[in-house]
Structure formats: structure tokens, C-alpha cells
Amino acid sequence: GQNIDQPTEMTATEGAIVQINCTYQTSGFNGLFWYQQHAGEAPTFLSYNVLDGLEEKGRFSSFLSRSKGYSYLLLKELQMKDSASYLCAVMDSNYQLIWGAGTKLIIKP
């Protein structure tokens, strides 16, 4: 079966750095997405990786290793507004998105 694993919850301190991991086992691979979802709001797109390596976008970076079935989202200089759930999703060989259950990130002052 297809499976996406990510931690259920993480806590970090304002101003610090946090890394949210995602491992996947899917039938085929056509890219990996990270979305951010604030409580009661729509998920919004953060990043897309299809090749191995690091993609940097401001305070957020996303890394992919296809051989290891592994990705992480790195958030730097954490702000209180970064408190949200972070969803990892993989597009399989049928171009269907397979979703993880999300990681709830709690930022403390």
C-alpha cells in the first residue's frame, strides 16, 4: 500500500529552527508537495520538489532524497504565525496526491 509518515506534533521556540520530516512509500513518484494549514483555514502551497536536493524559498526550505523516500521542511527564524499544520503529499504514478496526516507545529515564545 501507499504510505506517508510524518510526526504528529512538534514544538519549537520563536526565533529557532525546526525540521519536519516526511517519509513515503508510493507506487511511482511524480513530485512531493508541502502545504501549510492554519487552524480553520485552507491548506496553502509551500513547495514542490521533484529532483533530489534542497529548494530554498525565504525562511522555508524543502529537501528531497528520492532514493531514501525522504523529505524534510526546514523553517528558520520561527515566528508565532508559523504555528500551523504542515502537510506532506506525494504525487504517485497516476498523478494522484497521497497525503500524510500532517504535523502540528506549536511555536512557543
Next chain:
Amino acid sequence: ETGVTQTPRHLVMGMTNKKSLKCEQHLGHNAMYWYKQSAKKPLELMFVYNFKEQTENNSVPSRFSPECPNSSHLFLHLHTLQPEDSALYLCASSQDGGTSGSDEQFFGPGTRLTVL
């Protein structure tokens, strides 16, 4: 504001009621999706429409009935629901309908459904 709107935002209904959820996208996309989101569970894809044609139906019970009159509007008709159907129902749209890897989905804010 993602360009995808959903109404109503909150809905409480009894098991014998009939109601409809509405989704509208203002992005000129060709594909629209219905997802169910339950607490601490992955997003569950329910239905996919590409160019108004249904291309996915992931074994969803018949008490959920989708309708896509045009590429900008999507409805989910609900009847004789069960309490376990209580969840957040999200609508999304994308440009290519999942025919390219980078086909980003844009989500609406969802309808929080409670079935009594």
C-alpha cells in the same frame, strides 16, 4: 484568499436531512476536487472532475453525490448522512487535473459539517 470559495462554512444537519455544499473557483482551472479531512487523518480524496467529467470516485458511499455543471462550480449533495461523516470538507482546483507532476492544488476554506 486562494481564489476558491466554499459555502456554507459551517453546517449542522440531522441524519434525515438533505443539504448541498457549494464550491466555486475563480482561477480558470480545469480540474476540481472534493476532499474529506478528519482530525489527525490524511486528506481523503473523494471525487475528481476534469473538464466537467468525473475521473475519480474513491469508493465514496452513495449518500454523497457530486455535481459539476461547469469547470468553475462544484457541488456535493448530501442525504441520509451518518454521524461518522462529520468532518471538514475541502474543495480544491488545479490547472491540469493531475496530468503533470507540478500540478499544484488550490484549496477553499472548507465546510465544517456536523451530523447529529
